[in-house]
Amino acid sequence: MPLKTIRAGVVGLGVGEAHLRSYQSIPGCEVTAICDIDAARLAEIGDRYGVANRSTDYRAVTENPAIDVVSICSYDDAHAQQLISALDHGKHVMVEKPFVLHRREAEAVLTALRRAGTFITSNLILRHSPRFKAVKQMIEQGEFGDIFHIEGDYLHQILWKITEGWRGRMDFYCTVYGGGIHLLDLMRWLMGQEVTEVCAMGTDVLTRNSSYGRPDTITALLKWDGGATGKSTTTLGPQRTKFHSLNVFGTRKTFVNDIPDARIYTGDNPDADVHPMTVPYPAFEKGDLLPDFIDCIRRGEQPLVNETDIFRVMDVCFAIWEAVEQRRTITVDYLI
Structure with a gap:
């Protein structure tokens, strides 16, 4: 049977470029939206990888109903807000480390994760x-x-x-x-x-x-x-x-x-x-953990770096x- 297409979005196109490249190498996975606060960088990466849906507003990715999984690769102090937004809109999430900067943010993310019932991983490579x-x-x-x-x-x-x-x-x-x-x-x-x-x-x-x-x-x-x-x-x-x-x-x-x-x-x-x-x-x-993550999403199983790992190392x-x-x-x- 053909693989169900997994649609991905990437927020932050510094290290996020490696995420984008990895997603595009996975059979049955396509990047349908990207975001960066730097409009010039956004245009450069969008053109290089052929992604037409571009925005400087992360919510265009995290709230997009056509996206299944989001990579959050933005500045560290933006992770918590963007992560919670993605979870609240039913996305699976790969987030760069550290996934939060404060304990109160970790508590809020955990609440959102339990509510969402989706998978989360981090790039502990x-x-x-x-x-x-x-x-x-x-x-x-x-x-x-x-x-x-x-x-x-x-x-x-x-x-x-x-x-x-x-x-x-x-x-x-x-x-x-x-x-x-x-x-x-x-x-x-x-x-x-x-x-x-x-x-x-x-x-x-x-x-x-x-x-x-x-x-x-x-x-x-x-x-x-x-x-x-x-x-x-x-x-x-x-x-x-x-x-x-x-x-x-x-x-x-x-x-x-x-x-x-x-x-x-x-x-x-x-x-x-x-x-x-x-x-x-x-x-x-840097994007090498993503094939396992996509495979685990398809199988409904926890990834190699799972939610317990992410919270406990933090x-x-x-x-x-x-x-x-x-x-x-x-x-x-x-x-x-």
Whole structure:
């Protein structure tokens, strides 16, 4: 039988261009409407991909009765309003991270989601990396033994995004929400556990002479519900290439991510106990989670990154920021 056509709309055509391109590559999926507040960008992308229905008003996408699924790729502080609009009009939604900036927004989105009964996912793309998939399989097969510590750091030299870009002009921004969230989600997924407590601190050494008034680098310590500890650093100013640092410490094996190859350690002998892992990394594109999402919509099943994942990793982010502000250990309070 021919596939039922899924009609998609995209709000925000920065990273949203990758979403548009991915939708158009999926059999039986077509992009029927796009939106961007930049009229020139809107025209450029519309012409490039042959999308005639264009608007600078997001509601032309989120309220369009002819659209089944919406990608929200706008500025972070617009996500909640646009997401709720899409849900209230019966859309399935792929939303860029962070899906909200405040706890009250998460509560409002959850109410709208329960009312809508549709599916939601977010572009937490590290789960799609072949190397991290391989580590996940090794963990599930017990190759690491008991994991007692895990570290995931987001290292990316994009300081201009908070000193010159729109993120720094928002009323509130946290680098963990936009960067570190990727590693926090990856660690949750690999561990199959939840974070129960966090403590954290930040520094503004990189941005103290700029208009950005919050920490540019944040380090958090984590406690997992299975008893393990963890650590996550987010920094937007390292003198190095972009890298998702991941170290998994188990009673039988240790994994250390590196470029081009990762390493597996089985002991402390530098000659006999170090084994290269050549599975590709990062080996993904920004729209790569969308084929799975469309397939899940068709089957009526939750996607790889489901609503529980989205809300819970955001709750960990909220707790980290609260720990930075209050300078104390915070118990993670989960909405779902």
